[in-house]
Amino acid sequence: MSRVHDMGGRHGDGAVNPADNAVYAEDWHARALALTLAAGALGKWNIDTSRHARECLSPKDYARFSYYEKWLAALADLLVRTGVVSEEELSSGHATSVSELAERVLKAEAVADVLAAGSPYERDGTAPRFAKGDRVRSRHPARNTRVSGGHTRLPSYAAGMPGEIVLLHGVHVLPDASAHGFGDCPEPLYAVAFSARDVWGEDAAEGDEVVVDMWQSYLEPV
Known part of the structure; x- marks a missing residue:
């Protein structure tokens, strides 16, 4: 069975608008991206885990949330699931103690270098089974x-x-x-x-x- 996100080619969603090239439609969208990147730098999950967290949002929420609302909802789930914050801390907006991950915080002056370095996903491995033209x-x-x-x-x-x-x-x-x-x-x-x-x-x-x-x-x- 497929999840709600797997909607490529589905009828009824309308055409893609190629003129819609806005970087951030709202100011908080940039903050949502920044928060997601900063939390990812704590090393508690990888990009594939974070993608799956968005896919696991309930169909009702996935359908009604905007793009960056999906990011924030999935991030909240990941933060609680991995023990970075408790549900109480998430609800109150305040930590109850100093996190053991405090030393891993992504500082502003390091952001450009971290983003430039990226996270290469190429590895050594088995020889390919197929060739160009197969x-x-x-x-x-x-x-x-x-x-x-x-x-x-x-x-x-x-x-x-x-x-x-x-x-x-x-x-x-x-x-x-x-x-x-x-x-x-x-x-x-x-x-x-x-x-x-x-x-x-x-x-x-x-x-x-x-x-x-x-x-x-x-x-x-x-």
Whole structure:
């Protein structure tokens, strides 16, 4: 079963507006991003864990929250779940004691260097099974095979589709494992081109492609 966030290609949501290029529609959006990055620097979770936390919001909340409201709601869940703050502290807005993580706080003068360094997810690992030009089919259904309802980067709209390898990105951390504490479990990562008409039907223009990054375990040979 898919979660509410897996809505790519769903009818009724309207077209994407390419003119909507605002960085922050509201002043507090920048603060929400800053707070999320600062909390992530405490080292209690990784980017895949945080993505899954947003996916696990209740369907009612996910549907009514704006983009950065989703970020804040998921962050609150992570902070309590990992013991960074208690529910009491979160509700009151005040700490009851000095946190053992206080020494790991991301100071303002370090932010630029930390962001510039990033968090590389490329790893050493097994040799790729596929090469550029190989025909493949994506796994169906689109689900985490390790954890029921777990995180995956395989979108439902691209599940079970025939495609072609167009690029090998190297070996990268597998999000399906990383989000749930199983370690990196690195796999080759490919860019796979699918016929837009196979994915979207006759509404798509003839000859258009949809290119999706997919880990090796998402794919099988055709």
